[in-house]
Amino acid sequence: MKKIVVLTGAGISAESGIQTFRDADGLWEGHDVMEVASPIGFEKNPKLVLDFYNQRRKQLLAVQPNRAHIALAELEKQFPLAIITQNIDDLHERAGSTNVVHLHGELLKVRSTKISRIGAPIILDWRKDLKLGDKCINGHQLRPHIVWFGEAVPLFDKAIEITQEADILIIVGTSMQVYPAASLINYAKPSAEIYFIDPKPNISQRDFNNLTIIPETAVNGMPKLVELLNK
Template structure:
């Protein structure tokens, strides 16, 4: 039976494909204050601005490709039972070939009803005011905005609890509740922490292997270490 490798990924892995993050620019995301485009209050204040912002993000996503980090994680499925838990809203893990991907913060290529959060639709094109669900309610981006609940967290916790190996890639571990997932690993579970500027992980008893590299370089090194641990060629 394959060992279970659970991987928590953040903006750092997508950044190497050319997707910018709001934390790169003092709270600005592509020139916008995140409070204007990524909060329920921003949506209530200027719905058209929010829709335009995510339309541009959706268009940008079509212009980028998965990088080596995404690809290696997908290839690791040959030797491990790999489950990706990502804070990213892009589909780069899926396009690279990963088959088990849980999006904590929603998905850019989906929209949902403003009245029924369980009514979720695939959406490739622009979304405008006046685009309604089947019951006549406005559609909104299927994104977990700041201040909203993270419903996928309940699904993520048992996945982490059953990990034989746990990896954190390209995330600052400062965005909660996602950052708290590491605390659900067993103390004997080896943890790989890949980030060019790693921070200390508080209140963690696991053996943590810090790989202070970018995602593409670090994932390749992690693969080598995993193969050594499992005696794989």
């Protein structure tokens, strides 16, 4: 049976009402991204950063998965399927997907600001507001479990390994402009079938072997692709 790997980005969650990461003016919810998505920003004004992610967390808990998320969960019932997402929400999981790699972290988790003696941060599930003074069992302030600008992407090597195994690679909700995630397509094996769902695709059939472009939004394009793959 063919193995499917799906690369998803902000576009798939935007149709559930989640704000995309960056507006056209480079701001995220009115903030310079370096103020709220960098270690320097957190060091400079931790309260602002914590308040910012508290609002994002509340927004996430108020929305639901859309037809694109549900279509991917349905596809997992037919094929071995892994999702590699740039999104920090849990909409894939809520839709029913069970094999999801979050490259940029998870909004409903927090971690200690300092690593433990075994060389790894303490990571906790977290659905309420995170405040200054909220600490891990070792007494260190907790922070959002998000990969900020200037930080390594710890699951990227795992994402490469998963992508290399794909017989079918689906790209949906991402323009493939944010690195290192955008480079994952280059790790697909030459024989892999590639499906790119985007209303304004910035790649063409000339760019990759076995590429099929579906010029639709995630909500409209993903159910069509599921129907095609199940024929």
